Amino acid sequence: xxxxxxxxxxxxxxxxxxxxxxxxxxxxxxxxxxxxxxxxxxxxxxxxxxxxxxxxxxxxxxxxxxxxxxxxxxxxxxxxxxxxxxxxxxxxxxxxxxxxxxxxxxxxxxxxxxxxxxxxxxxxxxxxxxxxxxxxxxxxxxxxxxxxxxxxxxxxxxxxxxxxxxxxxxxxxxxxxxxxxxxxxxxxxxxxxxxxxxxxxxxxxxxxxxxxxxxxxxxxxxxxxxxxxxxxxxxxxxxxxxxxxxxxxxxxxxxxxxxxxxxxxxxxxxxxxxxxxxxxxxxxxxxxxxxxxxxxxxxxxxxxxxxxxxxxxxxxxxxxxxxxxxxxxxxxxxxxxxxxxxxxxxxxxxxxxxxxxxxxxxxxxxxxxxxxxxxxxxxxxxxxxxxxxxxxxxxxxxxxxxxxxxxxxxxxxxxxxxxxxxxxxxxxxxxxxxxxxxxxxxxxxxxxxxxxxxxxxxxxxxxxxxxxxxxxxxxxxxxxxxxxxxxxxxxxxxxxxxxxxxxxxxxxxxxxxxxxxxxxxxxxxxxxxxxxxxxxxxxxxxxxxxxxxxxxxxxxxxxxxxxxxxxxxxxxxxxxxxxxxxxxxxxxxxxxxxxxxxxxxxxxxxxxxxxxxxxxxxxxxxxxxxxxx
Numbered sequence: 001x002x003x004x005x006x007x008x009x010x011x012x013x014x015x016x017x018x019x020x021x022x023x024x025x026x027x028x029x030x031x032x033x034x035x036x037x038x039x040x041x042x043x044x045x046x047x048x049x050x051x052x053x054x055x056x057x058x059x060x061x062x063x064x065x066x067x068x069x070x071x072x073x074x075x076x077x078x079x080x081x082x083x084x085x086x087x088x089x090x091x092x093x094x095x096x097x098x099x100x101x102x103x104x105x106x107x108x109x110x111x112x113x114x115x116x117x118x119x120x121x122x123x124x125x126x127x128x129x130x131x132x133x134x135x136x137x138x139x140x141x142x143x144x145x146x147x148x149x150x151x152x153x154x155x156x157x158x159x160x161x162x163x164x165x166x167x168x169x170x171x172x173x174x175x176x177x178x179x180x181x182x183x184x185x186x187x188x189x190x191x192x193x194x195x196x197x198x199x200x201x202x203x204x205x206x207x208x209x210x211x212x213x214x215x216x217x218x219x220x221x222x223x224x225x226x227x228x229x230x231x232x233x234x235x236x237x238x239x240x241x242x243x244x245x246x247x248x249x250x251x252x253x254x255x256x257x258x259x260x261x262x263x264x265x266x267x268x269x270x271x272x273x274x275x276x277x278x279x280x281x282x283x284x285x286x287x288x289x290x291x292x293x294x295x296x297x298x299x300x301x302x303x304x305x306x307x308x309x310x311x312x313x314x315x316x317x318x319x320x321x322x323x324x325x326x327x328x329x330x331x332x333x334x335x336x337x338x339x340x341x342x343x344x345x346x347x348x349x350x351x352x353x354x355x356x357x358x359x360x361x362x363x364x365x366x367x368x369x370x371x372x373x374x375x376x377x378x379x380x381x382x383x384x385x386x387x388x389x390x391x392x393x394x395x396x397x398x399x400x401x402x403x404x405x406x407x408x409x410x411x412x413x414x415x416x417x418x419x420x421x422x423x424x425x426x427x428x429x430x431x432x433x434x435x436x437x438x439x440x441x442x443x444x445x446x447x448x449x450x451x452x453x454x455x456x457x458x459x460x461x462x463x464x465x466x467x468x469x470x471x472x473x474x475x476x477x478x479x480x481x482x483x484x485x486x487x488x489x490x491x492x493x494x495x496x497x498x499x500x501x502x503x504x505x506x507x508x509x510x511x512x513x514x515x516x517x518x519x520x521x522x523x524x525x526x527x528x529x530x531x532x533x534x535x536x537x538x539x540x541x542x543x544x545x546x547x548x549x550x551x552x553x554x555x556x557x558x559x560x561x562x563x564x565x566x567x568x569x570x571x572x573x574x575x576x577x578x579x580x581x582x583x584x585x586x587x588x589x590x591x592x593x594x595x596x597x598x599x600x601x602x603x604x605x606x607x608x609x610x611x612x613x614x615x616x617x618x619x620x621x622x623x624x625x626x627x628x629x
Contacts, residue, residue, distance in 0.1 A: 001036050001348070001370065004393070008372040009344040010307060011036075011352075017284075018354070021277035024068035027270050031277065036351035038368045038404075040294040045115075046278075046353025051289045052113035053279035054355065059112070063276050064101040065269070067094030072266055079259065083245065084252045086137045092255055093133035096126035099265050102272065116272065123268060124261060129254050136251060142244045150247065153240040160233045164193050164226045171195060171223050180204050182218045192230055194220035278354055286310070287355030290346075291363040296320045296404060296438055298343065298365050303358035305342045306349070313474040315342050320365060323459045325429065325439040327452035328476065330463030335474035336442040337374060339463070340408045343440060344370060347406065365438075367406045371397040374410030387415035394428060403436035412441045413448065422447035433457065496552060496560050497569050531572070533559055536581030536591045542574045549594055550575075562595050 006012055019028045037043050056063065074088055084092065106113060106120035136146040144151045168186050171177055172195065180201040187194050189211045196218050197205050207223040222230065255262065281287075285306045299321065302314035317339070319326055328336045346356045350364040373393045397407060413425030422445040429451070432439050443449065452460040464475040491500055506512065533539065533550040539561065541548055548563035548570070558569035581591065 005344070005348075005370050005372045008374050009341055009348060009370075011345060011348045013307060014281075014345070014349060014352075014354070018277050018281045021280035021284075022273050023065045023277075024072070024270060024273050025070065026072040026266065027068070027273040027277065030270055030274055034274075034352065036348045037353075038351065038366060040292065040366050043292050043351055043353065043366050047289055047292060047350070047355075048115055049275045050278045050282055050353050050355055052116050053276045054282055054287075054289075055112050056109055056116075057276070057279050057283055061105075061109070063272070064098055064105055065273055065276075066098035066101070067091045067096075068098065068269060068273060071095045072270075075259075075262060075266065078252060078256050082252075083249050084255070086142055086248065087140050089133050089248065089251050089255075090137050090140065093130050093137075095269075096130050096262075096265075098269065099123045100125045100127065100130075102269065116275065119268060119272060123265060126258070129258070132254060133251055136247055142247050146247045147243060150240060150243045153236055153243060156236045157233060157240060160229055160236065164229045164233065167225050167229070168193055168195065168223070171225065177205070187220055189220045191234060192222045193226055194222050197221045275353075278352075282355035285355075285357050287357050288360065288362070289355050290350050290358060291361075292350060292366055293363060294366050294404070296324075296365050296367075297363060298347065298406075298438070299361065299363040300343065300346060301359040301361045303342055303346055303356070303362065305338060305345065306357055307345075308338070314359075315339060315476060317343060317476060317478070319343070319440065320438050323457050324437075325433055325452070325455065325458035326441070326461055326478075327429075327448060327458060328440070328442045328461045328463065329444065329449050335463050335476075337410050338474070339476055340372075340374065340410055340440055340442060344372060344406070344408050365404075365406070367438075368402075368404040369400060370406045370408070371401065372408045372410075373397065373412070374408065390415065398428070398431060398435075401432055401435045401437045405435075405437040407432050407437045407439050409439070409441040412443055413445060414443075418445060419447075421445065426451045429458075494551070494567060496554065496558070498556065498558055499554075531577065533575070533577065534581050536585060536594060538578045538584060540576040540578055541570060542576055547578065550581075551595060567595075 015031060015034075019031045022028045022031060037046070053063075070091060074084065074092055077084065077088075100123070102120050103123040103125070106117040110117040136143055142150065144154050165186070172181065172184050172186075180197050182196040182198045185196065187196060192208075192210045194210050195205075197220070199212070199217055199219050202209060202219045202221065205221050205223065207221040207225075208227060209219050210222050211220045212218070213220075287306075297320040299318045301316055303317070304310065304312055304314050313335070317326075328339060330336055346358060347364055347367065347370060349356050351366055356362070356364070373390055394409070401407060409425075409428075412428065413421035415421070416424075422443075425441075425443065425445065425448050429439060429441060429448075441448070449460055452458045459478060460480065461476055461478045462480045464477055487500060487503060490503070532555065533553040535550060535552065537550040539548055539550055540546075541561075541563065546563055548561040550559060551562050551567060552560040557572055559572050559575060560567060561570050561575070585591070
């Protein structure tokens with residue numbers, strides 16, 4: 001699977017989440033190196049492994065992984081002939097114990113997880129080595145009982161140490177020494193027991209000066225009475241260290257004797273750790289095991305993007321059953337790209353052996369290739385524009401596409417002249433289809449929509465859009481085409497009715513106004529009928545004798561006014577100016593407040609700045625209106 005697909009579909013984030021669930025570093029490295037598989041049998045096995053591990057987790061049992069975090073590193077040290085420390089040997093013993101415990105655990109759960117029990121059945125029992133390490137290593141050091149010689153040496157060390165302490169205490173208590181002593185304590189310096197002596201009396205005390213304080217006020221003296229005992233202690237201690245080393249070497253050697261078997265155990269336990277990590281992540285996203293096929297068929301029921309909140313609108317989609325191509329249309333931010341990513345990501349997760357957040361009946365194809373073109377493909381280093389970047393990427397896709405290939409194209413053909421872009425996009429989709437790919441694309445272009453409607457093996461789809469709230473519903477509707485909702489949005493933003501009608505006419509009739517107009521200078525205007533109004537002017541509707549406020553005057557025959565809480569277009573010649581906005585309101589006054597209540601004004605202001613709270617309130621109001629209907 002190429003890196004472009006992994007990155008664009010955010011599968012790398014999924015892998016990182018799975019890695020965090022693993023216990024051993026070797027397991028995390030294994031997950032990092034793993035790729036989605038295109039062999040159906042492998043994917044089926046991985047899915048079964050994850051399903052069985054998920055059953056165990058859901059039964060609230062703890063899988064007994066021990067000592068796994070660093071065992072591969074420790075084994076590498078053993079192979080180099082290095083002697084393990086006491087702590088490292090205990091870590092190894094924990095791992096060897098986990099081999100026995102895992103064998104017992106999965107044997108007990110054989111009915112629940114037969115495949116995993118079969119893997120664990122090969123794990124051997126290292127009880128002899130375990131017991132030897134646990135008996136000879138205690139509290140992170142070699143135990144006194146590890147050998148008779150070590151016990152004898154440590155007993156001698158204890159006796160010598162006690163004799164040294166007794167002599168030093170007698171030195172501290174002796175009346176003749178009180179004048180010389182800086183502090184009445186015993187301090188160990190450079191493996192010598194010393195007494196802090198005032199520097200001015202350093203020649204009054206029989207002994208060796210071992211060290212001097214930073215300021216030179218104190219010297220640390222080893223009295224002659226204990227010097228020979230210190231030497232004797234050092235010799236016995238060296239013998240004890242040598243004996244400890246022999247014990248550690250023997251224990252490490254017992255591990256080395258089982259090198260090949262332990263390597264196999266590391267691989268088996270690592271594999272089990274990886275499987276359980278997949279199951280832990282699958283449980284976290286509330287995943288379910290999908291059916292898998294090699295028939296180029298994707299059927300998703302109530303699928304969710306795992307990186308989105310769990311309350312995101314679920315996706316229902318089918319591809320490769322009745323049609324091999326799907327073209328999605330609809331407004332920006334309506335969920336088109338998320339739909340592509342959801343299909344691609346759930347497919348990659350399935351091929352990686354993960355359960356996916358989708359309902360029963362979901363059936364995912366195992367593809368040989370998945371190709372993606374989405375996002376900004378601009379490459380400043382290679383002087384490629386965004387459009388050129390997309391074309392470069394798609395050219396590579398075309399060179400590699402065949403059967404068992406899924407291609408996801410976001411806003412295909414965009415970034416260039418619309419007619420050329422649409423024509424090129426259709427040619428690309430036809431070529432990919434002829435090469436045998438399953439294809440999903442998003443677009444705004446009408447020509448591409450019509451292509452999807454007329455092609456026998458393509459189906460159009462649209463993202464649903466709430467025309468009351470101007471909010472996307474993030475729902476995919478198959479068999480219909482959508483548009484960018486530009487006219488709806490323009491109308492909601494109170495553009496004039498005449499402008500909207502003109503735009504609607506231009507959608508079917510391209511007879512644009514292209515004649516040149518003659519514009520007179522403003523000072524030459526004298527006719528009252530040609531009078532221009534300003535926003536906020538108070539006018540009289542001469543036909544109905546109602547007062548109104550001017551909201552917009554574009555210089556056309558009609559002027560938009562606000563009367564009786566409604567916006568309407570009125571003939572200019574039937575308006576009579578009563579007072580200008582400059583006369584009615586102070587400088588800097590927000591005229592928007594004239595045409596809406598404060599709450600609505602604030603809500604619109606919050607929406608313009610992207611407030612999520614305002615968006616939730618707007619959706620809530622829309623739901624209330626629908627319930628009242």
